[in-house]
Amino acid sequence: MRLAPFRILLGLFCLLVAVWLVMPTLVIIPMSFNEKKSLAFPPSGFSWQWYANFFTNPDWLSSFFNSLRVAGLVAVAATLIGTLASLGLSRMKHSGAGLLRAILITPMIVPGVVLAIGIYAVYLDYQLVGTTTGFVIAHTMLAIPFVIIAVSASLEVFDVRLETAAASLGADRFTTFRTVTLPLIAPGILSGLLFAFVTSFDEIIVALFITSPYLKTLPVQIFTSITRDADPTVTAVGTIIFIATTVIISAGLIISSKSTRS
Amino acid sequence: MTARERGAAIDIKGATKRYGNFTALDDVSLHIEPGEFMTLLGPSGSGKTTTLNVVAGFTDLTSGDLAVGGKSIVALPAHKRNIGVVFQHYALFPHLTVGKNVAYPLTLRGMDKQARDRLVVRALDMVKMADFAHRYPSELSGGQQQRVALARAIVFDPPLLLMDEPLGALDKKLREWLQLEIKRIHRELGTTFVYVTHDQEEALVLSDRIAVFNQGRIEQVGTGRQLYDEPTTLFVAKFIGESTSLRGTAQTSGNETSLTIAGQKIVAKGKLASGGKPVVLLRPEKLSLAGANTPPAAGQNSLTGEVSEAIYLGSGSKYQVTLRDGSVAIVRASLEATPFSIGDTVDLRWSVVDAKLLADDDRADMTMT
Numbered sequence: 062m063r064l065a066p067f068r069i070l071l072g073l074f075c076l077l078v079a080v081w082l083v084m085p086t087l088v089i090i091p092m093s094f095n096e097k098k099s100l101a102f103p104p105s106g107f108s109w110q111w112y113a114n115f116f117t118n119p120d121w122l123s124s125f126f127n128s129l130r131v132a133g134l135v136a137v138a139a140t141l142i143g144t145l146a147s148l149g150l151s152r153m154k155h156s157g158a159g160l161l162r163a164i165l166i167t168p169m170i171v172p173g174v175v176l177a178i179g180i181y182a183v184y185l186d187y188q189l190v191g192t193t194t195g196f197v198i199a200h201t202m203l204a205i206p207f208v209i210i211a212v213s214a215s216l217e218v219f220d221v222r223l224e225t226a227a228a229s230l231g232a233d234r235f236t237t238f239r240t241v242t243l244p245l246i247a248p249g250i251l252s253g254l255l256f257a258f259v260t261s262f263d264e265i266i267v268a269l270f271i272t273s274p275y276l277k278t279l280p281v282q283i284f285t286s287i288t289r290d291a292d293p294t295v296t297a298v299g300t301i302i303f304i305a306t307t308v309i310i311s312a313g314l315i316i317s318s319k320s321t322r323s
Numbered sequence: 324m325t326a327r328e329r330g331a332a333i334d335i336k337g338a339t340k341r342y343g344n345f346t347a348l349d350d351v352s353l354h355i356e357p358g359e360f361m362t363l364l365g366p367s368g369s370g371k372t373t374t375l376n377v378v379a380g381f382t383d384l385t386s387g388d389l390a391v392g393g394k395s396i397v398a399l400p401a402h403k404r405n406i407g408v409v410f411q412h413y414a415l416f417p418h419l420t421v422g423k424n425v426a427y428p429l430t431l432r433g434m435d436k437q438a439r440d441r442l443v444v445r446a447l448d449m450v451k452m453a454d455f456a457h458r459y460p461s462e463l464s465g466g467q468q469q470r471v472a473l474a475r476a477i478v479f480d481p482p483l484l485l486m487d488e489p490l491g492a493l494d495k496k497l498r499e500w501l502q503l504e505i506k507r508i509h510r511e512l513g514t515t516f517v518y519v520t521h522d523q524e525e526a527l528v529l530s531d532r533i534a535v536f537n538q539g540r541i542e543q544v545g546t547g548r549q550l551y552d553e554p555t556t557l558f559v560a561k562f563i564g565e566s567t568s569l570r571g572t573a574q575t576s577g578n579e580t581s582l583t584i585a586g587q588k589i590v591a592k593g594k595l596a597s598g599g600k601p602v603v604l605l606r607p608e609k610l611s612l613a614g615a616n617t618p619p620a621a622g623q624n625s626l627t628g629e630v631s632e633a634i635y636l637g638s639g640s641k642y643q644v645t646l647r648d649g650s651v652a653i654v655r656a657s658l659e660a661t662p663f664s665i666g667d668t669v670d671l672r673w674s675v676v677d678a679k680l681l682a683d684d685d686r687a688d689m690t691m692t
Contacts, residue, residue: 220412220414222414223414225410226410226414226416227427228380228400228402229381229404230475230476231428232402232427236431244418245418
């Protein structure tokens with residue numbers, strides 16, 4: 062048991078890191094039940110009033126539905142484009158495939174602020190600021206890399222020789238895709254769809270640039286509300302989003318890990 | 324309809340496939356009879372698998388023609404050729420049960436469920452996998468998966484079945500058993516089988532005829548017996564069975580060729596038409612050993628050497644004899660023959676008529692392990 066003191070220290074250190082990582086998130090949950098209109102921690106008393114405010118205040122509700130609508134459209138568009146791109150890239154024998162893949166992934170690497178400035182400049186010219194179309198185009202671009210990564214991982218473990226076998230049994234290219242390829246990479250596509258949805262749903266940087274009083278997404282509403290009047294409703298919203306995204310992302314991770322194992 | 328009539332004849336004419344500067348298939352022509360079991364045998368990279376892929380439609384020809392049942396299919400894509408294919412890696416669909424895998428080609432052909440179920444059961448019965456219809460491929464062993472793959476390839480009753488080293492990933496015992504199963508299924512179906520392997524023993528067990536491939540060409544086509552007894556090239560002689568090849572200073576007189584090997588002279592019937600360097604080829608069972616001081620019988624050749632390895636095999640013995648020029652002869656002796664030990668000086672004997680005279684060929688050596 063000579064190692065015991067070292068093991069205790071190591072355990073404590075790990076605990077400290079864990080607390081550090083989850084604390085900011087966990088702090089908002091008790092705060093969302095605060096009785097007073099303040100963002101002070103620790104909170105005092107218990108009430109559901111901020112949740113009630115979220116579900117009754119039209120500003121909060123409309124921004125919530127804006128986000129749902131944009132994220133839903135983005136999830137569909139990014140999944141469609143990203144899946145087709147992954148299929149194309151996986152079939153490309155040309156050396157340009159690597160470069161193409163890198164270009165498609167760049168929105169994930171380029172700093173959000175830089176992208177936001179560029180998008181804003183272009184949107185001003187084309188009157189896309191504050192429009193659903195504008196949000197969907199910008200967020201789809203940001204979400205495509207996540208779909209490509211998820212679907213490519215599925216394609217990596219997909220045995221292309223199964224397509225040859227399907228052809229020998231009488232299936233044309235489209236039938237082969239529908240009956241063999243698609244069912245086998247479906248988990249990757251589904252997890253890509255979930256990641257795309259979440260990417261759009263909690264996106265703030267680009268959204269702040271291209272928002273308008275007529276079209277605010279939920280993160281924008283949270284940001285403006287907390288900088289203007291310290292409204293504790295943000296903690297209730299934060300708690301709701303936290304739980305929802307945790308469930309969605311976990312589902313996505315479970316689905317994709319299942320697909321790569323089989 | 325008799326079994327043999329269900330198979331289709333295959334005609335490959337002048338098939339050539341080039342990849343840039345590399346010629347994978349070089350003017351290959353081959354006729355396969357309806358219902359025949361034809362094996363394409365050769366080392367890796369010899370063109371046998373390319374030939375199979377060309378017939379299946381997975382690879383396009385650079386030039387040449389290909390006909391099944393008298394009709395050219397060169398222009399048809401793979402999915403319209405109606406040819407069964409069994410792959411080395413099984414290629415079962417992992418998301419479908421065994422039953423659904425076998426039903427797959429029937430579903431594509433728009434068959435109704437009742438007829439489909441009947442054919443699936445029949446095909447699975449034929450490969451003895453009927454009890455596994457509801458299992459998934461991942462729950463089966465390699466041998467079981469390959470039997471399901473075979474059922475899936477024959478369920479739509481194709482006139483031709485192609486098999487690409489189907490037993491390559493299985494262990495020896497299972498392989499030997501499945502070889503007999505494949506042979507039985509071939510007899511029962513009467514379909515034309517084209518089988519690719521690099522294993523000469525497997526080729527001998529299964530085939531009606533064997534086409535020996537080397538460097539993108541066919542060296543020789545014939546029954547196993549023809550290839551073993553009457554090889555036309557040194558490559559075929561060395562690829563099929565064991566053999567000893569003797570080289571020396573050659574001299575031709577009349578219809579006889581003589582070779583002088585380390586001072587000793589041997590003769591062989593015939594002479595090389597091509598005028599190349601002659602090699603005398605001997606099968607192990609045609610050779611015998613004698614003590615150094617016993618005189619050879621009439622019509623026998625004799626070469627002196629030293630026993631360098633003696634192996635008792637139960638049914639007989641196998642010897643390696645190192646000759647004076649350093650070459651090694653392989654001899655299979657019966658149980659009744661006088662035994663010899665390592666280090667004994669012996670005479671290697673054979674009847675003149677049992678030797679085969681072939682042209683020397685550097686291509687023959689590069690493929691031998």
